[in-house]
Amino acid sequence: MEKMNRFSLDRIFSNKKFAIVVSVFVAIIAWFIVVMVSDSGGVVTVYDVPITFATEKTKAQQLDLDVISIEPRSVAVKIRGPRYKIGLITEKDIVVSPVSMINVTSDGTYNISLVASFKTPQRDIYIDSVIPESASFVVDALETKVVTLLADAPNVKIEPGYISDESVCQPEKLAWTSLIILNLKLMRARA
Numbered sequence: 526m527e528k529m530n531r532f533s534l535d536r537i538f539s540n541k542k543f544a545i546v547v548s549v550f551v552a553i554i555a556w557f558i559v560v561m562v563s564d565s566g567g568v569v570t571v572y573d574v575p576i577t578f579a580t581e582k583t584k585a586q587q588l589d590l591d592v593i594s595i596e597p598r599s600v601a602v603k604i605r606g607p608r609y610k611i612g613l614i615t616e617k618d619i620v621v622s623p624v625s626m627i628n629v630t631s632d633g634t635y636n637i638s639l640v641a642s643f644k645t646p647q648r649d650i651y652i653d654s655v656i657p658e659s660a661s662f663v664v665d666a667l668e669t670k671v672v673t674l675l676a677d678a679p680n681v682k683i684e685p686g687y688i689s690d691e692s693v694c695q696p697e698k699l700a701w702t703s704l705i706i707l708n709l710k711l712m713r714a715r716a
Contacts, residue, residue, distance in 0.1 A: 560609070567608040568653065573599045574616045576639065576660055578623055585629040585664060594663045602641045606650035620644055621655060623662070632665040671700045 537543055576595050580586045602619050604611055623637040639655045676692035683689040 566606050567611060568603055568605045569611045570601050570603050571614060571616055571619060572601045574602050574619045574621050575599045576621050580626055583626045585626055589666045590632060590664050591667060592662050593665050596661045601656040603653040604650055605653050610650055618644055629664055635662045635664060637662055667702055669700060669702045671698055673698050
């Protein structure tokens, strides 16, 4: 009778292929544990985060004021947290807005501090700063003007034998919406 091969750990670990596979697997697990436990975190700057604003429920809305321009249009936001988490954050995950629009009570230019937050709550990730810390907001009211156009053609000569009727404009009215501070008075149009 032949002697049966018995299971032996010594024989398994003496197999080079098996030892290489086990070594690589243990190294990956050890690396993962070290990274997760000892990751003290890092700092990342997320660029091109747009500034959003809302005038709802403010004095500006009651006065029909709108934000006409913002300088700069976007900012950079520094965030900190575990490296494996902050590397996944993009500008679409962050909202930057004015701290308060409460002081906007008339038209003009306002320098307003900015604050950043995450669109969805993030665990272990924190916002350090917004760069620049403030933005310049130009605020004004919009106004619609309608002007009736009149034709004035004093230099037009009518040939003998032709009949001249009243000169007319097409279209008869001109309407535009613009800033009150930029609205020009249009009195007459000359041909």
